[in-house]
Amino acid sequence: QVQLVESGGGLVQAGDSLTLSCTSSGDTLSNFAIGWFRQAPGKSRQYVARILGAGNITYVADDVKGRFTISRDAAKNTIFLQMNNVKFEDTAIYYCARHIGFYGSRDASDYSNWGQGTQVTVSS
Numbered sequence: 163q164v165q166l167v168e169s170g171g172g173l174v175q176a177g178d179s180l181t182l183s184c185t186s187s188g189d190t191l192s193n194f195a196i197g198w199f200r201q202a203p204g205k206s207r208q209y210v211a212r213i214l215g216a217g218n219i220t221y222v223a224d225d226v227k228g229r230f231t232i233s234r235d236a237a238k239n240t241i242f243l244q245m246n247n248v249k250f251e252d253t254a255i256y257y258c259a260r261h262i263g264f265y266g267s268r269d270a271s272d273y274s275n276w277g278q279g280t281q282v283t284v285s286s
Contacts, residue, residue, distance in 0.1 A: 164189045164275045166258050171280030176250055182243040182280060184258030191234070192216055195266025196241045197273055198232060200254035200282075207270050210256070213241060215264035223268075226252075250286040255279040 170182040184196060197212040211222040211232040220232045231244040241258060259273035266272075 164260055166191075166260065166275050166277035168256060168258050168277040168280040171256060171282045173283045173285065174248055176248060176284055176286050178248055178284075180245045180248060180282060182245065182256055182258075182282070184241040184243070184277065186239055191239050191241055191260070192236060193264065195261035195264060196234075196258060197261060197266055197270075198241075198243045198256060198258050199270055199273075200252075200256045201279075202251075202254040205254075207257070208254075209268040209270065211243060212261070212266040212268075214266060215261075221266070245282070248282075248284045250284050253282060253284045255281050 165187040167185050174180050193215045195212050195214050198210040199207050200210050201207045213220045213232045229247050233242045257279045258277050260275040261273050
């Protein structure tokens with residue numbers, strides 16, 4: 163059973179940088195795409211980025227492109243979300259999850275093994 167755990171959230175100021183981590187307490191994070199999503203109060207869960215099941219092929223949502231980067235450290239079995247130049251509208255709970263397949267998608271319903279989330283709050 164794969165249980166994902168997010169960490170690294172916190173309170174930051176607009177323009178700051180923050181790195182979120184996603185680790186697994188069970189199986190490897192390889193072989194399946196891993197996605198980052200976020201959910202702000204009163205809003206639906208939003209796709210942020212994903213990394214394919216092996217290697218370093220990544221996709222990032224248009225509204226964070228150029229600011230957010232997703233990466234993998236296979237030796238540490240960890241997926242990172244590097245957030246640069248954060249904005250007030252980036253405030254949300256950030257979740258990682260494992261896709262049912264290798265290539266992943268933008269659809270949250272294709273993901274499982276959701277972590278508990280980590281809160282990111284950006285002050286303006």
